[in-house]
Structures are given as structure tokens and as C-alpha cells.
Amino acid sequence: MESKNYLDDLSEIKDLMSRSSRFLSLSGLSGILAGLYALIGAGIAYVYLLPAEGESLRTHSTSFSLLVALLLGIAFLSIVTAIGLSYRKAKKNGENIWDATTTRLLINFAVPLLTGGIYILIKIQSDHFGLTGALMLIFYGLALVNASKYTLGQVRYLGYIEIVLGLFCAAFPGHGFWFWTLGFGVMHILYGGLMYQKERQG
Structure with missing residues (x-):
């Protein structure tokens, strides 16, 4: 009996330590919805904005400006959705959404992502945007891997997948x-679906 209580105490301590050091x-x-936003945006871009076969996309064209606006819109919707649903989940579980762990998570996620974003903008200004898709995937994957130690561990594997896809994209x-x-x-829809299923089971 004492052994069982001891194991229960250890499990509780481990759970508390995990919650204090990770954003759970x-x-x-939010992953599912982010994936849906991306698919809808990709559909709009494919039908209305991408150049026809044999043509190239010009940096200062209206189509290019609209494509950038579309990408920014997808990113904005994804971020707002993630914040809103995370806040709702934290409130439901009686947790504080903003603390030192959240700050560390955001910093570790933002540094690779902003670095990649600035690098991509520099390349675009030089009319070198052929690898933009690959760079977006690689830097986003690096951001996920870098931030994974402060949130759900499964995020790391999504990051690895994004990096590999980025390398294939470059190749x-x-x-x-x-x-x-x-x-x-x-990938966002698949990852989000797996996580959402675990949430419902847990």
C-alpha cells in the first residue's frame, strides 16, 4: 500500500514538473484549422494568382502582392486561432496561459521563424524567390523543433517532417x-487530428 502511494506521489510530482516547464x-x-486555412489559401492561389505554365511570377506584379497578402492572412488567422483555442483550453483546465514558460516558448519559436522570414524577404527583394517554399518549410520546421522542449513533445516530430519536406522542395x-x-x-491537419484525438481520450 505504501509502495502504491509512493508511486502515485512520484507520478504527481512528475506531472507538476512537466506542467511548470512546458506549455501544455x-x-x-488549432492545428487542424491552420491546415484548412493553408489548403483554402493554396486553392485560391492556384486558381487565381499563380502564373500559367511557362510563365514566371514577377516580384512587383499585382499577383505577387496578392499572394504575399494571402500568405500573411493565413499566418494571421492561424496565430489568432491558436491563441484563442489555447486560451479556451487553459481556462477549461484552470491553467494560466501566460507565464515564464509561455515566454520561453515564444522566444524559441520566434527566433528561427523571424530569421527565416527576414532572409526570405532579402532574397525576394533580389528577385530570387525560387526557393521561397523550401525556405519557409525549413525555417518553420526549425522553429517547431526549437520550441518543442517548452510544449508538447510531439511538436518536434512535426518540425522534423517540415524540415524534410523543405529539403525535398529544394531538391x-x-x-x-x-x-x-x-x-x-x-501535415497540420494530420498532426492536429492526432493531437485532438489524444485530447479527447485524455
Whole structure:
């Protein structure tokens, strides 16, 4: 009996330590919705904004400006959705969404992501945007891996997948749109679905 109580105490201490050092309010549903936003955006871009076969996208064209606006809109919706659903989950579990762990999570996520974003903008200004899709996937994957130690461990594996897709994207130029759609759309939905199922079971 004492042995069982001892094991229960250890389990409780381990759980408390995990909660104090990791942001556990990340919602799987936010991953699903982010993937849906990406797929809808990809559909809009494919039908209305991407150049026809044999043509190239010009940096200062209206289509290019609209494409950038579309990407920013997808990112904004994904971020707002993640914050909103994480807040709802934290409130439901009686947890504080903003603390030192959240700050560390955001810093570790933002540094690789902002670095990649600035680098991509520099390349675009030089009219070198052929590897934009690959760079977005790679730096996003690095951001996920870097931030995973402060949140759900499964985020690391999504990061690895994004990095690998980014490398394949770089190795097969001309197919960046499809790798981007796979990474930001399909993978987010699959990852979010798995996490959401675990949340419902737990």
C-alpha cells in the first residue's frame, strides 16, 4: 500500500514538473484549422494568382502582392486561432496561459521563424524567390523543433517532417507549391487530428 502511494506521489510530482516547464494548452484543433486555412489559401492561389505554365511570377506584379497578402492572412488567422483555442483550453483546465514558460516558448519559436522570414524577404527583394517554399518549410520546421522542449513533445516530430519536406522542395525545384501545400496544409491537419484525438481520450 505504501509502495502504491509512493508511486502515485512520484507520478504527481512528475506531472507538476512537466506542467511548470512546458506549455501544455496547445490545442490540436488549432492545428487542424491552420491546415484548412493553408489548403483554402493554396486553392485560391492556384486558381487565381499563380502564373500559367511557362510563365514566371514577377516580384512587383499585382499577383505577387496578392499572394504575399494571402500568405500573411493565413499566418494571421492561424496565430489568432491558436491563441484563442489555447486560451479556451487553459481556462477549461484552470491553467494560466501566460507565464515564464509561455515566454520561453515564444522566444524559441520566434527566433528561427523571424530569421527565416527576414532572409526570405532579402532574397525576394533580389528577385530570387525560387526557393521561397523550401525556405519557409525549413525555417518553420526549425522553429517547431526549437520550441518543442517548452510544449508538447510531439511538436518536434512535426518540425522534423517540415524540415524534410523543405529539403525535398529544394531538391525538386518547380514543385514548391505542392510541397508547401503538403507541409502547411495536409501535415497540420494530420498532426492536429492526432493531437485532438489524444485530447479527447485524455
